[in-house]
Amino acid sequence: MVAALGDRRIGMVEQTGIAGTGMTRADFLESYRRHSLAFIDASAAAPAEHHFRHFNSGVVLAYADEMRRFLDWADGRRRVLPADNMADNYMIADQDYFQVWANTVAPQHCTSLPWQWNHCGHWDEHFPRPGALIAHFSNFCNGPEFESVMAMHALLDDGPAGSSPAKNTLVEQPAELAFIIITYNSSKVIGYCLDALTNRKHEVIVIDNASTDGTLDHVTREGVTIIRNTRNQGFAAAANRAAAATSAVHLCFLNPDCLMTPAAVEAALSTLRQRPDAMVVPDYVDWHGNPTAGRQPGYSRLKLTADILDNNGMAKLARRLRRLPGYDLESWSWPLAAALFVGRDTFQAIGCFDDRYFCYMEDVAIGFEMARRGLDVIRLGHVLPHFGQHGADIPSSGRIRLIDAARLKFARLHYGRTLAAALAVMHWVLLRRLAIKGAWHRRRRRGMGRR
Structure with a gap:
């Protein structure tokens, strides 16, 4: 100075x-x-x-x-x-x-x-x-702006000076908790996520779905076990593989764009010790302070329809559908799995995540399975920062395609082929409508450019 x-x-x-x-x-x-x-x-x-x-x-x-x-x-x-x-x-x-x-x-x-x-x-x-x-x-x-903070954080050396690549730290005495983080081109946020996991008595397992953006450079640090997939297996399959690699008593499936707190960990473990057959999930708040409940009401046929409409240029009609009775099903709930705590035995007993889902809706499906077995999803009294849709560097158009495909799959697996076929036809018509509208706008812009 x-x-x-x-x-x-x-x-x-x-x-x-x-x-x-x-x-x-x-x-x-x-x-x-x-x-x-x-x-x-x-x-x-x-x-x-x-x-x-x-x-x-x-x-x-x-x-x-x-x-x-x-x-x-x-x-x-x-x-x-x-x-x-x-x-x-x-x-x-x-x-x-x-x-x-x-x-x-x-x-x-x-x-x-x-x-x-x-x-x-x-x-x-x-x-x-x-x-x-x-x-x-x-x-x-x-x-x-979150993007500016992420860019600045990317300049930092995430690992301790002189640290060697992480080795498998699993030991004969099982840990009480293992954090399982699935990454795919998550280099912008994974450093924040790992920085927040300060308690060395818990396992941290990062399973990477063949990232190409240097994600592993930010993951390689003391106390982190890395599992490398040679291809992108999707969320559910990668999560199941990581869960099978640990003998920890409890698991926490944590998104790379979600920040854990020690208080939330202790509260979740305390709940699971008393209710080992339950799932526990916190609430979330995004970068702009907008809250999202971690325990969500069940997915209805109406909600599936509205979500596909909303994703494909029919937001006004989707808003009307959301006001109709029966949009949310109160008979069951599902955990928004940005930070999902569950006992390892319970997770295995319900069949783990359904790996027929590549990405998205696997948390809805596991909530459906919990309800079918009469098991509870418990809302934790803690709020975690969750910078939604920053966990993987995927273009918004690709993200929408993955979400729509997952919703159509959920409709077929849980509500039958008739609804799934109807939604698929509606989805195709909406895509054609967007393509025609886009072509018309491009032709109009070219015409204006020649004037």
Whole structure:
């Protein structure tokens, strides 16, 4: 910090633009004149453009005496200024006070720090750069974007220094719990997932479905057992294979984009010790704070129909179907298996996951089987972060195809061939409709481009 400040007392990084806007220093200076300076001290003069720096206050380095001088000045200004902190529909915030201090009040005390001190994707190209000292996940008061955080985390060395590739850690005395994580091109999130599993007394098994994105580089760490599939076997088959490789008393099938907490683990194990024939599942919250119940009501014929409609361009009709009675079946439930706890003996007794499902709906099917046997899915009183649809790097169109195929399979296996055939015909018609609509839009765009 001393070296960065040099002979100056306070320093910030210049924000040279905003991605996608084409803003220049001249634009920032005009905004400074019209908003920051006009509100905070209209009698003061703005600097010339070549002296002006649009400092970003996400990171401020300062000597304590200089910071006290700044705060005393800012506090004095605040006491005489309008309380609404608005200038021409522009919100005056901490950054504006730092701008005026650095450019007009005490420019001789201020220095422009190199980009490494405040590296942000909103004004730096090629974010994140490995040489950054501080990463700034600015998103204009909306919180950090998950993709930016994942990209930054990917720069870190996930394994302890000098660690050797993980070896099979299974021992004669079975562990009480084994975490089973199925990966497929999960390099963006698997590091977070493994970082959260800090209790070394539990097994951690990662079974990889032939990833090609360097997932295994993030998985190879002390205490993790790796099983490598030579091809993508899908979720159910891989989960069953990993479960067969451990003698742990309890299993937790954990998605690579879900973060476990010690409190949830202890609560789940306590429940399973008392109810060894049950399944236990927490609730979830996504990156934006939206909650999802882990214990879901049973899948009806109506729900299968609505979900296929929703996935294929008929969202309005799907919403109408969701309002009809019988959409959710309260007679049985299924566990949203982003973090599914179950006793190993119970898992084997119900036949494990149905590996006729490649991906998706295997958790619905296992809930159906639990209900058929009179066994319970218990909702745990804990909430886990689950960054849904980030667990595998699959294009959204491919994900939709997999989900639709799984729902059609569930319809055939549990509701009969007649419903499955009707849904398959509806699915085909919807796909044709989308293809025709897409072709029409492409032809229209080409026509507009020739005008």
